[in-house]
Amino acid sequence: MKRMHARATVQRLLALCGALALAPAAFPATLATEAPEPREVTTHPIFREPFSCSQHWEGNLAMSGDALGSDCVIQRMVERDGRRWMRAHSGEGLQNEDWFGWGQEVLSPCDCEVLKTRENGVVNTVGVLGKPPATAVMLKRDDGVFFAVAHLQGLRVKPGERVAAGAVLGTVGNNGMSRHPHIHIGAWRGQEALQIRFDLRAMGRLLKDW
Numbered sequence: 001m002k003r004m005h006a007r008a009t010v011q012r013l014l015a016l017c018g019a020l021a022l023a024p025a026a027f028p029a030t031l032a033t034e035a036p037e038p039r040e041v042t043t044h045p046i047f048r049e050p051f052s053c054s055q056h057w058e059g060n061l062a063m064s065g066d067a068l069g070s071d072c073v074i075q076r077m078v079e080r081d082g083r084r085w086m087r088a089h090s091g092e093g094l095q096n097e098d099w100f101g102w103g104q105e106v107l108s109p110c111d112c113e114v115l116k117t118r119e120n121g122v123v124n125t126v127g128v129l130g131k132p133p134a135t136a137v138m139l140k141r142d143d144g145v146f147f148a149v150a151h152l153q154g155l156r157v158k159p160g161e162r163v164a165a166g167a168v169l170g171t172v173g174n175n176g177m178s179r180h181p182h183i184h185i186g187a188w189r190g191q192e193a194l195q196i197r198f199d200l201r202a203m204g205r206l207l208k209d210w
Contacts, residue, residue, distance in 0.1 A: 040195040041145055041187045043109035044165035045203045047101070049074045049210060050086065053196075056186075065138070065148030067193035069186030074101035074172070089180075094126055099181040101172040103154075106183050108163045109147050112139035117155055124174045126181075134176020134184070137169050145194065150184040151176055166202075
């Protein structure tokens with residue numbers, strides 16, 4: 001009887017230990033004291049079509065407007081041999097014109113003032129990294145958040161103007177440090193880079209009739 005009682009006690013202790021191992025209090029205290037996540041900013045979508053973005057991870061690029069920024073390309077549905085999937089270009093994408101985003105309108109991410117513009121008339125060859133600077137627009141929101149939108153062509157705004165979120169800034173180009181048609185967007189406040197988060201509700205409204 002004593003042996004059975006002891007075995008039951010051990011089983012209860014093991015079960016208790018298992019529960020404690022999964023309890024939040026059992027995790028190292030350092031997890032709760034780590035540095036807070038980088039702040040983010042929600043922006044209006046920069047295209048009227050579906051798009052995908054790759055991100056500049058922390059430490060990848062340090063300059064304001066580049067750090068934690070996103071490089072975005074328009075995607076369209078392609079069908080081949082009865083199969084369909086989203087992709088960024090037709091064929092092998094060796095020409096700028098093969099990319100679905102090439103020449104498409106780029107929308108303002110915010111209700112902002114246009115602080116600066118810069119133009120580079122050189123058009124890069126697809127797959128060959130160009131040299132800076134890129135054709136770009138710098139915007140400032142009333143709350144002190146700055147935006148850089150780069151690799152455009154055919155700018156339609158000038159410094160000193162105010163633009164509404166969704167207004168056309170220019171079209172998609174391939175210039176500066178770029179290998180293919182795309183748009184870079186970065187944001188910061190003071191010395192702090194902000195992570196870009198697109199307003200998916202606004203995107204839903206844009207794509208409703210797409």
